Amino acid sequence: MKNDIDTKTLLNVYEQIQKHGEQTxxxxxxxxxxAYSDIDGYTVYIEGSGVLLRFGFHNTYHLDYQSDKNKEDFMNKVLSIAHQD
Structure with missing residues (x-):
């Protein structure tokens, strides 16, 4: 998946999860x-519905998923959070 999601949207969703989420x-x-980050904070992760999104250096991201259904469910959640507030 390349350039399907605006990077500003991803960062907004990450921040919304950090702000409103429950610590686990x-x-x-x-x-x-x-939503979590690596130790140095350069790479952030958003994970759910069988999908792992890595967002890092130079505003690039990569999605790991097994099926299109997983990706669709994940994207629906991301867009739902993005349209809040």
């Missing part, structure tokens, strides 16, 4: 999505 061992959990 994995990271903050909000509306079925986890």
């Amino acid at each position: 061992e994995k990271g903050k959990l909000y509306q079925g999505l986890y």
Whole structure:
């Protein structure tokens, strides 16, 4: 998946999850999505619905998923959070 999601939207969703989410061992959990970062903070992750999104250096991201259904569910959650507030 390349350039399907605006990077500003991804950062906004990450921040919304951090702001409104419940702390877990994995990271903050909000509306079925986890958000966390690596130790140095250069790479952030959004995970849920069988999808792992890595967002990092030079505003690039990569999605790992097994099926299009997983990707669709994940994207619906991301867009739902993006349209809040």
